[in-house]
Amino acid sequence: xxxxxxxxxxxxxxxxxxxxxxxxxxxxxxxxxxxxxxxxxxxxxxxxxxxxxxxxxxxxxxxxxxxxxxxxxxxxxxxxxxxxxxxxxxxxxxxxxxxxxxxxxxxxxxxxxxxxxxxxxxxxxxxxxxxxxxxxxxxxxxxxxxxxxxxxxxxxxxxxxxxxxxxxxxxxxxxxxxxxxxxxxxxxxxxxxxxxxxxxxxxxxxxxxxxx
Amino acid sequence: xxxxxxxxxxxxxxxxxxxxxxxxxxxxxxxxxxxxxxxxxxxxxxxxxxxxxxxxxxxxxxxxxxxxxxxxxxxxxxxxxxxxxxxxxxxxxxxxxxxxxxxxxxxxxxxxxxxxxxxxxxxxxxxxxxxxxxxxxxxxxxxxxxxxxxxxxxxxxxxxxxxxxxxxxxxxxxxxxxxxxxxxxxxxxxxxxxxxxxxxxxxxxxxxxxxxxxxxxxxxxxxxxxxxxxxxxxxxxxxxxxxxxxxxxxxxxxxxxxxxxxxxxxxxxxxxxxxxxxxxxxxxxxxxxxxxxxxxxxxxxxxxxxxxxxxxxxxxxxxxxxxxxxxxxxxxxxxxxxxxxxxxxxxxxxx
Ligand code: B12
Numbered sequence: 412x413x414x415x416x417x418x419x420x421x422x423x424x425x426x427x428x429x430x431x432x433x434x435x436x437x438x439x440x441x442x443x444x445x446x447x448x449x450x451x452x453x454x455x456x457x458x459x460x461x462x463x464x465x466x467x468x469x470x471x472x473x474x475x476x477x478x479x480x481x482x483x484x485x486x487x488x489x490x491x492x493x494x495x496x497x498x499x500x501x502x503x504x505x506x507x508x509x510x511x512x513x514x515x516x517x518x519x520x521x522x523x524x525x526x527x528x529x530x531x532x533x534x535x536x537x538x539x540x541x542x543x544x545x546x547x548x549x550x551x552x553x554x555x556x557x558x559x560x561x562x563x564x565x566x567x568x569x570x571x572x573x574x575x576x577x578x579x580x581x582x583x584x585x586x587x588x589x590x591x592x593x594x595x596x597x598x599x600x601x602x603x604x605x606x607x608x609x610x611x612x613x614x615x616x617x618x619x620x621x622x623x
Numbered sequence: 624x625x626x627x628x629x630x631x632x633x634x635x636x637x638x639x640x641x642x643x644x645x646x647x648x649x650x651x652x653x654x655x656x657x658x659x660x661x662x663x664x665x666x667x668x669x670x671x672x673x674x675x676x677x678x679x680x681x682x683x684x685x686x687x688x689x690x691x692x693x694x695x696x697x698x699x700x701x702x703x704x705x706x707x708x709x710x711x712x713x714x715x716x717x718x719x720x721x722x723x724x725x726x727x728x729x730x731x732x733x734x735x736x737x738x739x740x741x742x743x744x745x746x747x748x749x750x751x752x753x754x755x756x757x758x759x760x761x762x763x764x765x766x767x768x769x770x771x772x773x774x775x776x777x778x779x780x781x782x783x784x785x786x787x788x789x790x791x792x793x794x795x796x797x798x799x800x801x802x803x804x805x806x807x808x809x810x811x812x813x814x815x816x817x818x819x820x821x822x823x824x825x826x827x828x829x830x831x832x833x834x835x836x837x838x839x840x841x842x843x844x845x846x847x848x849x850x851x852x853x854x855x856x857x858x859x860x861x862x863x864x865x866x867x868x869x870x871x872x873x874x875x876x877x878x879x880x881x882x883x884x885x886x887x888x889x890x891x892x893x894x895x896x897x898x899x900x901x902x903x904x905x906x907x908x909x910x911x912x913x914x915x916x917x918x919x920x921x922x923x924x925x926x927x928x929x930x931x932x933x934x935x936x937x938x939x940x941x942x943x944x945x946x947x948x949x950x951x952x953x954x955x956x957x958x959x960x961x962x963x964x965x966x967x968x969x970x971x972x973x974x
Contacts, residue, residue, distance in 0.1 A: 427791065468870060472834040473791040476784060494694070511715055516783055516834065538710075538718055563915065564652070564949050593911055 413444050417453045420485065424457035425464075427477030429484035436485040446492040450529065454482050454489075462612045465520070472516060479523040486526075500531045502622045505547045506557035507535030508591075509568035514561035517591060517611075521557060524611040525618060530555075541568075541575035548581050554622045555566025557614070558604070560591040569594075570602040577603075586621040588616060628766070631687040631940060632823075634905050635859050635881050637894075639937030642967040643930060645959050646687040646905055647948040648863060648884060649679070650824075651697055651716050656949050657710050661714045666696050669750060673757065676819035680763075680881040682953065685960050687940075689861060689905075690767035690826050692758065694750045698745050702779035703742030704807065705733070709818045724782045726789045730796040733803045735781075738814035751818035752794070759820055766822065768815035772829025773804045773847045780804075783831070790835065794843055805847040816858075824859030827851060827880070833866025836876055848878040861905070869893070876901045887944030892932040899938055908959065914943045915950040919958040926962035934966060 420435035445555050455547045464470040464481045470478075508518050515537045526532045533551050535543055548556060556576065558569045569589055576582050586605040589598075599607035605621055608614040625633070630640035630932050655665040658675040665672055697716025699709050708720040723729075738816050740745040755765045777800050789797050808827075816822040832844055850858050862880040867888040875883070876898040884905040885894060891907045898904075908914065908925045917925075926941060933939045941963045947956070 471836040471839070472783075473787045473839060476788045477791045480788065511712055511718070513718055519784055538720075562949070563911065564650075614914065 413439070413442055416442055416444065417449070420449070420453035421457040421460075424454060424478050424481045424485070425460060427474060428479075429481040432481040432485040433488055436488045440489075440492060446489055446496045447498045449489055450493065450498070454485060455527060455529055458482055458524060459612075461522050461527070462615075466517075466610060466612060468547050472520075475523065479527065482527055501529040502554040502618065503531045503533075503551060504555045504557055504618065505533045505535060505544070505551055505553045506559070507539035507544065507547075508537040508559045508561075509565050509566055509572055510538060510540045512525075512562050512565035513537045513561050514559070514591070517561065518557075518559035520611045521559070521590065521614045525614050528615045528619070530615075530618065541572040544572050545575060545579045545581065548576065548579075548585065553585055555618050556585055556587045557589065557618075558589045558605060560589070560594060561595050566591075566593060566598065569604070573603050586618075588614065588617055588621070627685055627687045628845075632859065633833050634938055634940050637900075637903055637938040640936075641971065643934050643963040644687055644940050644965050646689050646942050647956065647959075648689045648942070649691075650693055650946060651695055652949045653947045653951060654679075655714070655927040657951075657953070662697075662716060663711055663714070669754065673754060675953075677763075679828060683956060683960065685964070686956065688826070690765075690769050692748050692754065692765045693769055694754065695769070696747075698771060698775070698779070699949035700743045700747055701776045701804075701808070701811065703813075704736035704738070704744050705707060705742070705780055705804075706775075707779055714768070719779050721780055721782050725786050726781045726785050726793070726796055726800065730752045730782050730799045733800055735803055735806045735810065738811045744811060744814070748808050748814055748818055751815055755819050761893075765819050767824040767826055767861075768812060768819070768822065769826045769828065770808045770812050770815075770825045772852075773801045773830060774831035774844060775829045776804045776808065777801060778831050786831075787834070790839055790843060798843060801843070801847045805850055808851055812851070812855065814901065822858070824861065825855050826861040826863060828863040830864050831867045833864045833871060833886075837870055840871055840874055845874065845878055852879040863946075872897050882940065884942060885944060889944075890932075891929055895933045895938075899933070903938040903940060905940040905942045907942070910943040910945040910951070914955055915948045915952075917955065919954045922955045922958035923962045927966060930962065930966040935970070 416435055416439045423431035423435055465475050506522050508515050522532045522534045560566050560569055572618055588606045589604045590608050596607045606617045608617040630644040631646055633640040634644050651662055654675055655662040679688055699717045702719050710718040758764050814823050860905050861881040861882040863884040865886050867886040869889055882903045882905050887907045887909040913925050
């Protein structure tokens, strides 16, 4: 019975079916399944599979977005129960595309996969000046700050943002990860970031390894 | 010897010119930096714009610039006609911000924009007319005009996430918006062509198309692309889509364009095998890793590999896959031209 509910939740997320995802979360709660089990085996597992299908070229951007939407619908219902059961999020992330850069597809996918992996994510959007990163870091006290850039001309804004976080005295209390098509591991080192990942799945592993 | 543009057109007709043409997409992210002026000045001062673009012809006489003499404000012309915000930062193409991310709003209110009145379009049209006149006096002229495609324009109206989500969840809503945007794009291209004495082609740029599944593409996107390309039958029709989309390649040629400029991450031999009998290919040396960051030797080598894979039999325009990226040095463009010249000579000798 429990197995079946979790399987249906998993399938609903893969199909991007928010209504069924909500119903199955409710059914799982009613059946007395631990919130943490619902989260891990139903939702995080499904988003992991979604990420895999995307990397393999089986899923496309719309499929990934609606899967995440279904996951979020279920999570909204589950969250109060997670809090009650004192299940802590894996970590807190703020993420944004740096100043001057409007590319957000990759950044959005990273944010979704992070959420799907159990992080709490605050997405600051695109064209984000360093002051806004600082402000958000003060408000949200994240473990991780994610910076995205798709243009060689906006990569320097990543360095500027890291310098600004440093000047604001916040650099040591958080980890900074960077990504986007022109960004490389070497560049990440050079600008003093804590890590680089080439895609959304690896961004999740990187984030987990940095805070473990 | 034929001119570069004649060779380009031979390749468009899937013929094999005596020398493989080199065609390069240039626009404001690259050109102002190449010429050493602020991007805003490039947009604002017609004489500088003209000098820089003419300078390209003199510096690289063997290349074809696509579209060549492009009057643009980054990507702002089309979205501005629908009322989006524009932000001009120092030395950057304008940033564009949606006024609402609610697609239902757009589906309800959107009306075709009139190119002679809306946003930046009338300014572009006036300048096309004036510049074509000046170039004609010197025996030159503007041959091609451009527009962003329906998905790219729609993504500026609402932001990309609502568009992609509604494509899957609310296809009728998205269709309504894409229809109006497509009508505007056709009117916009026609209005631009009307400004020219001797128009020969159009280029449509839409990378967002590459991010959807073959099913969504066929049902919801292709009808609009096809309507645009069908409207310009008889002209050279270039389609630029820089998103790697191997699963779409078998379907894309149905949209009815003549030249495909695609991502360097797709193997040109495979793309040729799939659509080369219908469409000329423009590519596909890596624009960033090699165009910007590579040595001329590395560019030459990659270009030669590309020629080996796809030039024989015709229908190839050697290029960077995508556009000429900001920061591409002139020497790396020279390397493409040399590679095309050498390959063609050897190929002729071996026949
Ligand atoms: C789609 C696209 C656009 C769309 C963007 C739509 C949107 N809302 O995002 C549109 C058409 C609007 C656009 C605009 C422009 N673009 Co553009 N665009 C692209 C394109 C084709 C694909 C990018 C993309 O979305 N890929 C899909 C996603 C899933 O991949 P991704 O972004 O790389 O993200 C993955 C990883 O990088 C990583 N990742 C991403 N972010 C992060 C963050 C962290 C923290 C981590 C860990 C990982 C990570 O994980 C992601 C998921 O796997 C690229 C070419 C390319 N193939 O990369 C050009 C490209 C990036 N664009 C380019 C240019 C020049 C522009 C313009 C300046 C053009 C113009 N004429 O104005 C404008 C820029 C406007 C601005 N100020 O930003 C150039 C940049 C060249 C350069 N030298 O820097 C490119 C490379 C094209 C080219 N060949 O020249 N573009």
